[in-house]
Amino acid sequence: MIIDCHGHYTTAPKALEDWRNRQIKGIADPAAMPNASDLRISDDELRESIESNQLRLMKDRGLDLTLFSPRASFMAHHLGDFNVSSTWAAICNELCYRVSQLFPDHFVPVAMLPQSPGVDPATCIPELERCVREYGNVGINLNPDPSGGHWTSPPLSDRHWYPVYEKMVEHDIPAMIHVSTSCNACFHTTGAHYLNADTTAFMQCLTSDLFEDFPTLRFLIPHGGGAVPYHWGRFRGLAQELKKPLLQDHLLNNIFFDTCVYHQPGIDLLATVIPVDNILFASEMIGAVRGIDPETGHYFDDTRRYIEAAAMLNETARSKIFEGNARRVFPRLDALLKARAAAPITEPS
Ligand SMILES: [Zn+2]
Numbered sequence: 001m002i003i004d005c006h007g008h009y010t011t012a013p014k015a016l017e018d019w020r021n022r023q024i025k026g027i028a029d030p031a032a033m034p035n036a037s038d039l040r041i042s043d044d045e046l047r048e049s050i051e052s053n054q055l056r057l058m059k060d061r062g063l064d065l066t067l068f069s070p071r072a073s074f075m076a077h078h079l080g081d082f083n084v085s086s087t088w089a090a091i092c093n094e095l096c097y098r099v100s101q102l103f104p105d106h107f108v109p110v111a112m113l114p115q116s117p118g119v120d121p122a123t124c125i126p127e128l129e130r131c132v133r134e135y136g137n138v139g140i141n142l143n144p145d146p147s148g149g150h151w152t153s154p155p156l157s158d159r160h161w162y163p164v165y166e167k168m169v170e171h172d173i174p175a176m177i178h179v180s181t182s183c184n185a186c187f188h189t190t191g192a193h194y195l196n197a198d199t200t201a202f203m204q205c206l207t208s209d210l211f212e213d214f215p216t217l218r219f220l221i222p223h224g225g226g227a228v229p230y231h232w233g234r235f236r237g238l239a240q241e242l243k244k245p246l247l248q249d250h251l252l253n254n255i256f257f258d259t260c261v262y263h264q265p266g267i268d269l270l271a272t273v274i275p276v277d278n279i280l281f282a283s284e285m286i287g288a289v290r291g292i293d294p295e296t297g298h299y300f301d302d303t304r305r306y307i308e309a310a311a312m313l314n315e316t317a318r319s320k321i322f323e324g325n326a327r328r329v330f331p332r333l334d335a336l337l338k339a340r341a342a343a344p345i346t347e348p349s
Contacts, residue, residue, distance in 0.1 A: 001064045001065070001322070001323045001337075002062060002063045002064050002065075002281060002304065002322045002323065003063075003064065003065050003066075003067070003280075003281060003322065003323055003326040003327075003333070004058070004063050004065070004066040004067065004281060004282050004283050004285070005067045005176075005220065005258060005280045005281065005282045005326050005329075005330070006067065006176065006220075006222055006258050006260055006282030006283065006284045007054060007066035007067060007068050007069070007107075007282075007283070007284065007285060008068070008069055008070065008071045008072050008284070008287060009068060009069070009070055009071055009092070009095060009096055009099065010071045010286050010287060011049045011050070011053040011054065011286060012041075012049060012071065012095060013041050013045045013046070013049055015039060015040070015041050015045075016039065016041065016091070016092075016095065017074075019034055019038065019039040019091070020074065020088065022034040022038075023080075023084060023087070023088065024079055024080070027079065027080040027084060036087055036090065036091055039091060041095065043098070043102060046095070046098055046099055046102055047102055050099055050102070050103060050107075053286055054066065054068075054107075054285065054286060055103065055106060057285055057286065057299075058106065058285075061283075061302055061304050062304065063283070063304065064105075064106070065105070065106055065107070065108060066106065066107055066108075067108055067109075067110045067138065067139065067326075067330070067333070068096050068099060068100065068107040068108065068109055068110065069096060069109070069110035069111065069112060069141050069176075070089075070092035070093065070095070070096055070111075070112045070141075071092070072112075072141065072178050072179075072180055073180055073181045073189055073190070074092070074180070074181075075088075075089075075092075075112050075115075075141075075143060075180035075181075076148065076180050076181050077115040077116055077117065077143055077146035077147075077148065077180055078117055078146060078147050078148035078180075078181075078183055080116070081116055081119075082114065082116040082119045082123055084116075085114040085115060085116045086114040086123075086127065088114070089111075089112050089113060089114035089127055090114070090127060090130075092112055093109070093111050093112060093127065093130075093131050093135065093137070094135075096109040096110070096111075096135075097109050097131075097135040097136075097137075100135075100136070104340075104345055105345070108136070108138055108333055108336065109131070109135055109136065109137045109138070110137055110138060110139045110140065110141060110176070111127065111128060111131035111132075111135070111137045111139075111140045111141070112140075112141050113127060113128060113140060113141070113142065113143070113164070114127050115143050115146040116146060117146045117147040117148075117152055117153070118152065119146075120160075120163070121160065121161055121163060121164045122163035122164070124164060125163060125164070125167055128140060128164070128167055128171075129167070132171050132173060132332075136332075136336065137173070137332075138173060138330045138332040138333040138336065139173045139174050139175065139176065139220075139330055139332075139333075140164075140168070140173060140174075140175045140176075141175065141176045141178040142161075142164065142175035142176070142177055142178070142219075143178060143179055143180055144156050144177055144179065144197055144200065144201050144204070145179050145197060146180075147183075148179075148180060148181055148182055148183040148184065149179075149182035149183055149184030149186070149187045149193050150183075150184055151200075155204040155208070156177070156201055156204045156205065156208075156210070156219075157204050157205060157207070157208030157209075157210040162213075165214050165217050168217060168218075169214055169216055169217060171332070172216070172331050172332065173330070173332060174218035174219065174220055174256075174329050174330060175218070175219055175220070176219075176220040176221075176222055176258075177197065177198065177201040177219050177220070177221055177222070178194075178197075178222055179193055179194060179197040181193075189288075190287075190288035190289075191288075194222075194223055194226075194288075195223055195226040195227065196226065197226070198221050198222060198223050198224075198225055198226025198227075198228065199225075199226035199227040199228055200226075201219065201221055202221055202225065202226070202228045202235070202251075202255065203235070203238075205219070205251055205254075205255060206235060206238065206239055206242075206244065206247070206250070206251060207242060207244075211250070211251065211253065211254045214254075215253070215254075216254075217254055218254055218255075218256065218329055219254060219255050219256070220255075220256045220257070220258060220280060220329060221255060221256070221257050221258070222257075222258045222260055222282065222284070223258070223260045223261070223284070224257060224258065224259060224260055224261035224266060224267075224270050225257035225258075225270070225274070228257070229257065229269055229270045229273045229274050230269060230273075232247075232273045232274075235247060248275070252275060252277075252278050255278070256278050256279070256280055256325070256329055257270065257274055257278060257279055257280070258279075258280050258281070258282035258284075259279060259280070259281050259282050259283075259303050259306070259307060259321065260282050260283060260284040260287075260301070260303065261303070261306070262289055262293075262300035262301055262303070263293070263300070263306070264306050264309060264310075266306075267303070267306035267307065267310055268306075268310055268311075268312065271307075271310045271312050271313055271317075272312055276313070276317040276320055276321065276325075277320060277325060278325075279320075279321050279325065280321065280325045280326050280329060281303070281304070281307060281321050281322045281323075281326070282303065283301045283302070283303045283304070284301060285299075285301045285302075286301075287301060289301055307321055307322070
């Protein structure tokens with residue numbers, strides 16, 4: 001089985017974006033603020049938006065299942081206040097849940113949180129609870145910088161975030177550490193801000209003792225871990241200077257990396273440097289990089305090809321990357337798949 005642990009609903013019907021634009025207008029002009037109930041998207045529209053996009057490509061590439069979360073760049077936690085984020089997160093999470101109900105064999109939902117700059121992350125807990133208990137979400141996306149590129153929140157190691165971690169531990173769900181749109185002109189959203197955040201999150205964990213407080217907390221750092229695997233020697237050296245344990249013991253029971261690296265040498269480096277138990281297959285399809293690589297003739301984000309071609313991986317390692325590690329890091333996914341294997345469901349054709 002091939003599990004893609006990083007997919008967003010980037011192809012939602014246009015009505016969603018239109019509603020969001022009205023909501024953004026309503027921030028300045030409360031009389032124009034739409035109600036959540038003004039947004040109507042039919043099951044047929046959802047089906048069409050998935051069948052012609054993500055599901056078509058999954059079938060082309062031989063991917064079985066995607067962990068599916070709301071479009072990351074649209075989370076835009078920096079816009080409006082908690083109520084704005086709360087309504088928006090509820091709408092986006094419900095759509096991903098509906099997709100998972102329409103295509104239960106292919107999509108399992110992961111939640112965005114209604115974060116807002118300067119607001120206590122504990123306010124996100126009701127939405128987190130709803131998504132886990134009612135929608136069967138197996139993980140969350142946690143934005144370490146709800147300000148959108150200005151980094152006004154404390155580091156992930158700060159007690160500020162502990163209420164969310166306590167809930168994650170209670171429900172045994174991991175968080176993908178995933179920022180949203182950059183509103184800082186210095187940082188391109190997907191080319192700089194995303195990768196900066198991946199690297200920053202790792203270093204925040206390295207300098208802290210967060211995982212002594214939460215030994216079972218799990219973070220998935222996307223986009224191949226940003227600059228982390230490439231600079232692994234620097235991070236090992238910094239940990240040594242800081243008198244921290246070896247990274248293997250200090251961080252690698254809790255931090256995992258995905259394979260959203262869009263060329264063979266990058267995947268080869270990831271698979272050489274990072275232990276295979278810490279690598280989860282992902283493509284972030286359909287995402288930031290949608291074109292075909294003229295050097296290979298294949299889509300940049302067709303990451304399965306790189307895993308298959310990585311000479312340092314054997315079949316056991318590939319099986320862990322494609323399936324085993326995701327089932328270990330997302331225990332609720334594992335439980336769901338086991339329950340389904342015992343009592344198969346039929347996906348409507
Ligand atoms: Zn993403």
